[in-house]
Every structure is written in C-alpha cells, then in structure tokens.
Amino acid sequence: MAGVDLSEREQKVLRLLIEAHVRTARPVSSSAIASDRAIPLSSATVRSVLRSLEERKFILQPHTSAGRIPTDRGYRHYVDFLMKPAAPSGSERSAIDGGLSGFSGTDHEIVATEISRIVSDLAKELAVSVAPGAAGIVDRIDLVPLSPGRAVAAATMRSGVTRTVAIALESDVENSDLGEAACLLNEWLRGEPVAAAETVLLRRMRRASPPVRQVLRALLAARSQFLTPGEGQSVHYEGARYIFRHPEFASDAACLGDILDSEETLAEVVGGASTTRAVTIRIGRENPLRGMRRMSLVVGSYRVGGGVGRMAVIGPTRMKYPRLVGLVEYLSRALDGMFGAKR
Amino acid sequence: MAGVDLSEREQKVLRLLIEAHVRTARPVSSSAIASDRAIPLSSATVRSVLRSLEERKFILQPHTSAGRIPTDRGYRHYVDFLMKPAAPSGSERSAIDGGLSGFSGTDHEIVATEISRIVSDLAKELAVSVAPGAAGIVDRIDLVPLSPGRAVAAATMRSGVTRTVAIALESDVENSDLGEAACLLNEWLRGEPVAAAETVLLRRMRRASPPVRQVLRALLAARSQFLTPGEGQSVHYEGARYIFRHPEFASDAACLGDILDSEETLAEVVGGASTTRAVTIRIGRENPLRGMRRMSLVVGSYRVGGGVGRMAVIGPTRMKYPRLVGLVEYLSRALDGMFGAKR
DNA sequence: GGTTAGCACTCGACCACCGAGAGTGCTAAG
DNA sequence: CTTAGCACTCTCGGTGGTCGAGTGCTAACC
Numbered sequence: 001m002a003g004v005d006l007s008e009r010e011q012k013v014l015r016l017l018i019e020a021h022v023r024t025a026r027p028v029s030s031s032a033i034a035s036d037r038a039i040p041l042s043s044a045t046v047r048s049v050l051r052s053l054e055e056r057k058f059i060l061q062p063h064t065s066a067g068r069i070p071t072d073r074g075y076r077h078y079v080d081f082l083m084k085p086a087a088p089s090g091s092e093r094s095a096i097d098g099g100l101s102g103f104s105g106t107d108h109e110i111v112a113t114e115i116s117r118i119v120s121d122l123a124k125e126l127a128v129s130v131a132p133g134a135a136g137i138v139d140r141i142d143l144v145p146l147s148p149g150r151a152v153a154a155a156t157m158r159s160g161v162t163r164t165v166a167i168a169l170e171s172d173v174e175n176s177d178l179g180e181a182a183c184l185l186n187e188w189l190r191g192e193p194v195a196a197a198e199t200v201l202l203r204r205m206r207r208a209s210p211p212v213r214q215v216l217r218a219l220l221a222a223r224s225q226f227l228t229p230g231e232g233q234s235v236h237y238e239g240a241r242y243i244f245r246h247p248e249f250a251s252d253a254a255c256l257g258d259i260l261d262s263e264e265t266l267a268e269v270v271g272g273a274s275t276t277r278a279v280t281i282r283i284g285r286e287n288p289l290r291g292m293r294r295m296s297l298v299v300g301s302y303r304v305g306g307g308v309g310r311m312a313v314i315g316p317t318r319m320k321y322p323r324l325v326g327l328v329e330y331l332s333r334a335l336d337g338m339f340g341a342k343r
Numbered sequence: 344m345a346g347v348d349l350s351e352r353e354q355k356v357l358r359l360l361i362e363a364h365v366r367t368a369r370p371v372s373s374s375a376i377a378s379d380r381a382i383p384l385s386s387a388t389v390r391s392v393l394r395s396l397e398e399r400k401f402i403l404q405p406h407t408s409a410g411r412i413p414t415d416r417g418y419r420h421y422v423d424f425l426m427k428p429a430a431p432s433g434s435e436r437s438a439i440d441g442g443l444s445g446f447s448g449t450d451h452e453i454v455a456t457e458i459s460r461i462v463s464d465l466a467k468e469l470a471v472s473v474a475p476g477a478a479g480i481v482d483r484i485d486l487v488p489l490s491p492g493r494a495v496a497a498a499t500m501r502s503g504v505t506r507t508v509a510i511a512l513e514s515d516v517e518n519s520d521l522g523e524a525a526c527l528l529n530e531w532l533r534g535e536p537v538a539a540a541e542t543v544l545l546r547r548m549r550r551a552s553p554p555v556r557q558v559l560r561a562l563l564a565a566r567s568q569f570l571t572p573g574e575g576q577s578v579h580y581e582g583a584r585y586i587f588r589h590p591e592f593a594s595d596a597a598c599l600g601d602i603l604d605s606e607e608t609l610a611e612v613v614g615g616a617s618t619t620r621a622v623t624i625r626i627g628r629e630n631p632l633r634g635m636r637r638m639s640l641v642v643g644s645y646r647v648g649g650g651v652g653r654m655a656v657i658g659p660t661r662m663k664y665p666r667l668v669g670l671v672e673y674l675s676r677a678l679d680g681m682f683g684a685k686r
Numbered sequence: 687g688g689t690t691a692g693c694a695c696t697c698g699a700c701c702a703c704c705g706a707g708a709g710t711g712c713t714a715a716g
Numbered sequence: 717c718t719t720a721g722c723a724c725t726c727t728c729g730g731t732g733g734t735c736g737a738g739t740g741c742t743a744a745c746c
Contacts, residue, residue: 029738042690047739065696065738103564110508110565144487144495152497152507154489162509164495165453221446222453244600253596257587260603372709385719390710408709408726 006058006077012039013049014058015082018070022318025247027067072284075296075317079281085326092122096331100338108132108304111335113236115311119331120239123324125315130270131234132307138189138197143182143215145175153219155226157194157307165226167218177211184208185216198223235266248294248316255291259314265289270312273299278332279325284317296321300328302335309335349401349420355382356392357401358425361413365661368590370410415627418639418660422624428669435465439674443681451475451647456579458654462674463582466667468658473613474577475650481532481540486525486558488518496562498569500537500650508569510561520554527551528559541566578609591637591659598634602657608632613655616642621675622668627660639664643671645678652678 006014016036020028030050031043039046050068053059058074061067070078088096099118103111112131119127137158144152146166154164169178188200198220205216219226240260243249249256259265269289273280282297296319299312311331313324349357359379363371373393377386384392393411396402401417404410413421431439442461446454455474462470480501487495489509497507512521531543541563548559562569583603586592592599602608612632616623625640639662642655654674656667 027738031738043738044690044692044740045688048689051740061739063697065740066698067738140490142487142489142495144485144497146485146497146505147483147499150499150505152485152487152495152505154487154495154507154509156490156493162489162493162495162511164507164509166497166505166507238604240604241597241600244597250596253593253599254584254587256596256600257584261581261583370709374709386709387711387719387721388717391718394711404710406726408711408724410709 006053006056010049010053011082013046014053014070014074015078017050017059017068018074018078018082021069022320025318027062027069029067032067070317072286072317075283075321076286079283079321079325083322083325085279085329086322087326088122088330092327093330095122096334100334103338108307108309109234109236112234112309112311115309115331115335116236116238119311119313119327120237120242123313123327124239124242125313125319125324126237126239126243128235128237128266128270128312128314130267130310131236132304132309138192138194141182141185141189143178143185145178149173151178151215153222153226155194163226165219165222167215167222169218170214173211173214177209178215181208181212181215184212185219235270237266243315246316246318248318258291259289269297270299270310273297273301273310273312279329281321281325298324298328300332302332302339304339349396349399353392353396354425356389357396357413357417358421360393360396360402360411361417361421361425364412365663368661370405370412372410375410413660415629415660418626418664419629422626422664422668426665426668428622428672429665430669431465431673435670436673438465439677443677446681451650451652452577452579455577455652455654458652458674458678459579459581462654462656462670463580463585466656466670467582467585468656468662468667469580469582469586471578471580471609471613471655471657473610473653474579475647475652481535481537484525484528484532486521486528488521492516494521494558496565496569498537506569508562508565510558510565512561513557516554516557520552521558524551524555524558527555528562578613580609586658589659589661591661601634602632612640613642613653616640616644616653616655622672624664624668641667641671643675645675645682647682 013033016033016039017028020032029043030046033039033050034041034043034046041049050059053074054061054068057071058077059068060071062069087093096118099114100111103114108131112129116127116129119129139156139158141156142152142154144154146152149169151167151169152164153167154162156162184204188204189197192200201216201220205213208216237260240256243256244253269287269292272288273282278300280297280299280301282299284296285293287293287295287297292314294317295314296317297312297314298319298321299310301308301310303309311328313319313328315324356376359376359382360371363375372386373389374386376382376393377384377389382389393402396417397404397411400414401420402411403414405412439461442457443454446457451474455472459470459472462472482499482501484499485495485497487497489495492512494510494512495507496510497505499505527547531547532540535543544559544563548556551559580603583599586599587596612625612630612635615631616625621643623640623642623644625642627639628636630636630638630640635657637660638657639660640655640657641662641664642653644651644653646652654671656662656671658667
C-alpha cells in the first residue's frame with residue numbers, strides 16, 4: 001500500500017504539483033514544477049515523471065496539451081504520506097483557546113455554534129459543527145414548574161449531556177401531575193436509549209391520566225429539540241460565503257444549495273467519520289454524496305462523556321490540507337481536554 | 344400617488360407583462376402581450392403603450408430590440424394596485440394547519456424552525472423565520488438544580504416567552520447558592536428590558552460571593568441562547584436549494600453565500616419590516632442590503648404576547664407575488680390565532 | 687541509461703465576421 | 717386612435733483564423 005511504488009522523486013513531484021495546484025487552482029505545467037529549486041530537473045524530465053504518475057492515476061490532464069491536476073487518488077496519497085499537518089500559529093491558537101474559554105459548562109448546542117464560527121473564521125472555509133446530541137442512554141428526566149402554566153423539562157444523559165426545553169401547559173395541570181409525569185418518564189426511560197423514547201411515550205401515554213397525558217403530549221411536540229436520538233437537528237454551520245468564492249464552484253453553484261439545505265444530509269456526511277482518529281479526511285468521490293463529488297471534508301471529533309461531537313471543514317478537493325488538518329486537530333484536542341476525555 | 348396616472352389600459356398591459364415575465368423569466372415582447380385575449384389590440388398599439396410605460400420607468404428594455412422587463416417600480420405598482428393575493432388552496436391550508444398543530448405550547452424556537460420548513464415547502468423558495476425572541480421585559484428568572492453540578496436556568500418574559508438553558512457548575516456550588524443567585528437575578532432584572540441584562544450582570548456580579556459569581560458567569564457564557572435582546576441568534580431558514588434554481592442567480596451565486604451566512608444580516612433584513620401590517624413586501628432596491636438588490640422579500644409577522652415573530656420568503660424580484668403574499672398572510676393569521684393575539 | 691534541448695503538434699482562448707431571427711421604432715394609411 | 721408595413725438594431729450561434737501554452741517525441745549529450 002504505502003506509496004504504491006512511487007519513487008522518491010515521483011513523490012516529490014506529486015507534492016509540488018499538488019501544492020502548486022492548491023495555490024493557483026489551475027492545471028500545473030511541467031515547467032512550473034521544473035522551475036522549483038527543490039527539483040533540479042528540466043521540464044522535459046519532469047514531463048516523463050508526470051507521465052508515469054498519470055499512468056498510475058495520481059494525476060490527470062483535463063485535455064491534451066494542458067498541465068496536470070491531481071486526481072482524488074493523488075490527493076489521498078498526498079494526505080496519507082506526503083504532507084505534514086501544520087500546527088496553528090500562536091495567534092490562531094490563542095484565538096481558539098480564547099473563543100472556547102468560558103464555555104466548558106454550557107449547553108453543547110451553544111458550544112457547537114461557537115465551534116463552527118471559530119473554524120470558519122480561521123479556515124476561511126465553510127465549517128460545520130454537530131453537537132454531541134443526546135446520543136446514548138437517558139439518565140434522568142426532570143420536570144420543573146415555573147409560573148403557572150409553564151414548566152421546564154430537562155433530560156440528562158449518562159454522558160452528562162443535558163437538553164432542556166420550555167413547555168406550556170393548560171391551567172388544569174397541577175404540580176402533582178407534573179411530578180407524576182416525571183416519575184413515569186423516569187420509570188419508562190431511565191437506562192433506555194433516547195432513540196426509543198418517542199416510541200415508548202407513544203405506546204404508554206394512553207394509560208396515563210388526562211393531565212399527565214397533556215404533559216407528555218407537550219414533550220412529544222418538542223421532541224425535535226429535546227429527545228433527538230442522534231445528531232438530528234443539532235447541525236450548525238458558518239462560512240457559506242467562503243465556499244462560493246472558490247472558482248471550481250462558479251459554474252454550478254446549485255449543488256451548494258442542496259448541501260447547505262439539508263441538515264440531515266450534513267449530519268450524515270459529517271457523522272459518518274471515524275471516531276477513533278482525531279481527524280478524518282474524505283476526498284472527492286470517497287464521499288457517498290453525489291453532490292459532494294468535487295469537495296473534500298476534514299472532520300474532527302471530540303468526546304463528551306459517552307457522546308461524540310464533530311466539526312468539519314468543507315471545501316473543494318483543492319483545499320489546504322496541512323493547514324486545515326492542523327487546525328481541526330488542534331481544536332479536537334482542545335475540546336477533548338476541555339471536557340476531560342482521553343483518547 | 345395611486346396609479347401615477349396610469350390609464351386602465353396601461354395598468355392591464357403592465358399586469359400582463361409582469362405575469363408573463365414571472366412565468367418565463369425573459370423579456371416580454373409586444374406581440375406576446377397582444378396575443379393575449381384580454382387585450383384586443385395589435386402589437387403596434389401595445390408597443391405605444393409600452394413606450395409610455397417605459398417613459399415613466401415602470402418597465403425597461405435590457406437593450407434595444409429586446410422585449411421589456413418590469414422595473415422595481417413596476418413590481419411595486421403591481422403589488423400595490425394590480426394584483427390580488429391568492430389564498431392558499433385547500434390542501435395547502437391543511438398542510439399548514441397540520442404542520443402547526445400540536446406546537447401551540449412549545450418553545451418558540453421550535454415553532455420557528457417548523458415555520459421555515461412549511462413556508463419553503465409550499466412556496467418552493469428560500470424561507471426565513473425569526474422566532475419572537477426574548478424581546479421585552481424580564482418577568483422572572485428561575486434557577487433549578489438537577490443532578491449535582493447541573494442546573495437549568497429559565498427566563499420568563501412579560502410576553503410569556505420562555506427561554507431555557509442548561510448550565511454546568513463546579514461541585515462547590517450549593518443549592519443555596521443557586522437560590523441566592525436566583526434571588527439576585529430577579530432583584531436586578533425583573534421589569535428590566537432583557538437587552539440590559541448583560542450589562543447589569545457584568546457590573547453587579549463582582550460583589551457577589553464566589554460560588555454565586557460562578558453561576559452568573561455560566562449564565563453569561565450561555566447568553567447567546569438565553570439573554571439575547573432581540574432576534575439575535577434565533578434565525579432559521581430552509582429551502583436554500585430553491586433560490587439557486589432561479590436563472591437570475593446562475594451567473595453570480597456569490598452574493599447568495601453572503602446572505603445565507605450572516606444570521607445577523609438576515610434578522611435585520613427580515614426584522615425591519617412593519618409590524619402593523621400582516622404582510623410587508625420589499626422589492627429589489629427597496630432593500631437596504633446591497634447584495635439583495637435583485638431580490639424581493641415577502642415578510643409576515645405574528646404576535647406572541649409582546650413579542651413579534653416573523654417569517655419571510657426570499658426570491659428574485661421576479662417572484663409569484665400573489666401566491667406568496669397569500670401564503671404568508673394565511674400563515675401569519677394562523678399563528679396569530681394560535682397564540683391568541685388579535686390585530 | 688538517465689537527462690536534456692529542440693521541434694512539431696494539439697488544444698483552448700480570443701477575436702472578427704456573418705447570417706438568421708426576434709423585436710422594435712417609425713410612418714403612412716385606414 | 718389604430719394598424720400594417722418596413723427598415724433598423726441587437727443578440728445568438730456558428731465559423732474560421734491566430735496566438736500561446738504545453739505537451740510528446742526524438743536525437744544528442746553526459
């Protein structure tokens with residue numbers, strides 16, 4: 001696997017070609033590579049190297065007598081073997097640390113929003129962030145009365161993640177009904193995966209007394225914010241403006257609309273990444289989505305109790321991998337540290 | 344003002360021209376209008392009418408020997424005097440009513456998300472929704488302990504809107520500290536506009552005891568979801584894919600990125616609309632934003648207690664005004680009815 | 687044998703040009 | 717006032733020609 005028999009020189013040429021292409025967004029000519037000091041070769045020799053790289057599908061020519069551009073496979077090799085993640089600069093690190101400080105005890109939705117902002121600001125790319133969500137096992141559910149007719153529901157997961165929502169009640173619901181509803185909920189749901197909550201509620205609530213049933217109905221209405229099993233609704237993104245600036249999307253911007261639109265899709269794309277590595281990279285067609293064939297994804301994950309939060313940078317396959325990987329990696333570790341998880 | 348002295352015939356021609364242009368997205372020729380049964384005139388006569396409309400800037404020619412397209416002013420006249428809002432069909436009405444049912448007691452953020460989904464589904468356009476937000480006066484603030492180290496904060500406004508957020512606390516915070524913090528918060532903030540909350544907290548928290556201060560700090564960290572004065576963060580949108588399909592944006596899609604990106608901007612654009620009318624229309628350059636010069640906006644509002652929620656459809660100036668106005672109007676009234684407000 | 691210079695070849699970008707077609711403006715007659 | 721007729725203008729698509737970038741090949745060179 002490692003290198004697929006690429007010689008030292010071929011690797012070097014491939015690296016230079018990719019880095020030049022990332023800078024210029026245009027096909028790279030043999031002479032452009034030959035003029036690099038690191039390669040003391042003539043353009044003719046470079047061409048023969050390019051020819052061999054092309055035969056093995058690391059690069060391709062958009063048309064005869066054009067320069068070469070990397071294929072997905074070329075980028076993959078670059079990412080796996082040729083590049084070194086670039087750690088964020090000091091000022092960037094302090095921007096990250098400063099942006100995260102003070103959030104350690106906050107609702108994870110808020111942290112996720114902040115993360116997408118930080119990433120897109122620094123990366124200058126579209127950034128997506130998926131909060132840990134209520135994934136996992138329900139630990140307890142509280143129902144707390146506020147003023148008459150209003151209550152707060154809070155679900156705490158074994159992972160420590162808490163979701164809250166305000167519900168409105170008819171006036172005939174007493175505090176004792178609320179208490180009874182809370183007791184029932186804990187009895188039914190404690191130790192259960194949150195994914196099952198909706199089904200359980202629907203099946204069991206028929207037997208409850210009318211006022212209790214009313215409370216449960218109100219919870220069901222709010223389920224999209226409260227009892228989402230995975231990373232359903234909790235997708236945040238920031239930096240849409242950046243992705244439109246890339247010349248590769250100037251022609252068909254329509255696919256970008258589809259991507260931005262569906263949070264389910266985004267969650268799926270980002271969520272499919274590995275959780276054992278800090279950073280996962282998906283290049284071009286490695287991505288299952290048709291609309292993302294020409295984009296790459298750098299996904300980082302962080303652990304909060306039993307849940308996993310994720311952040312990703314989305315851009316053209318021609319993206320600044322070393323910088324972005326370094327950025328996402330740093331942020332992942334910072335968040336892991338912040339929430340006390342070890343890998 | 345009314346009509347700016349347009350004759351009956353001119354109005355009719357303008358209406359037909361606009362409706363044809365909305366259908367075809369292309370300049371409308373005199374013969375296309377003349378061939379309409381409602382206008383028993385020759386194309387030559389229509390041309391002289393068009394000429395007079397053009398002199399008064401209701402329409403323009405993209406270039407000599409092309410058909411005419413409406414100007415912003417033309418659309419404005421159409422919207423104000425020539426069109427009649429088209430009430431949603433029966434199936435659409437039931438889609439709206441069904442989509443909203445069961446949400447009457449829920450957090451307004453959730454309702455707003457659902458609204459943007461409903462509108463974009465039916466309108467087939469980009470739909471934006473701004474939740475009523477915590478605008479207005481603080482009525483009370485509750486801090487409720489959950490499991491050790493976790494608490495829920497709930498802010499209830501005079502308007503009845505409630506916002507909740509979960510906060511994490513160091514273990515050295517006792518329940519009594521929480522109670523003291525709640526007392527202080529109510530003392531400081533009750534009757535105050537929520538916009539002032541952040542400033543008040545920052546100024547006063549220095550005097551509090553360390554554990555209480557910790558609670559207040561946690562609240563400040565969560566302020567973006569909790570104590571937002573207006574419609575700060577609570578912007579939802581849906582249907583980005585639709586706006587990319589319009590031929591007018593095929594060339595320069597970049598401006599769309601800017602619009603989708605900044606929630607502040609969106610909130611500003613949508614929020615600037617009148618609250619006395621059910622529906623406000625902004626056409627092209629009537630919009631303060633440079634990037635929206637070629638777009639129109641149909642904004643509806645609904646009242647919840649003292650707060651105002653809003654929804655809007657965003658599309659090219661060439662949009663289906665009667666249909667969209669009818670839709671937004673219906674939804675606004677439905678929401679007003681649901682939350683018991685009268686206009 | 688690997689490397690290089692030289693040269694012919696290919697292809698896209700750009701421009702000018704042309705003809706067809708759409709649509710107008712003008713004018714004179716109804 | 718309306719209309720038919722006609723000349724005029726402008727866009728659009730296709731064609732041909734030039735230019736330059738970049739390659740592939742080959743023969744000479746180290």
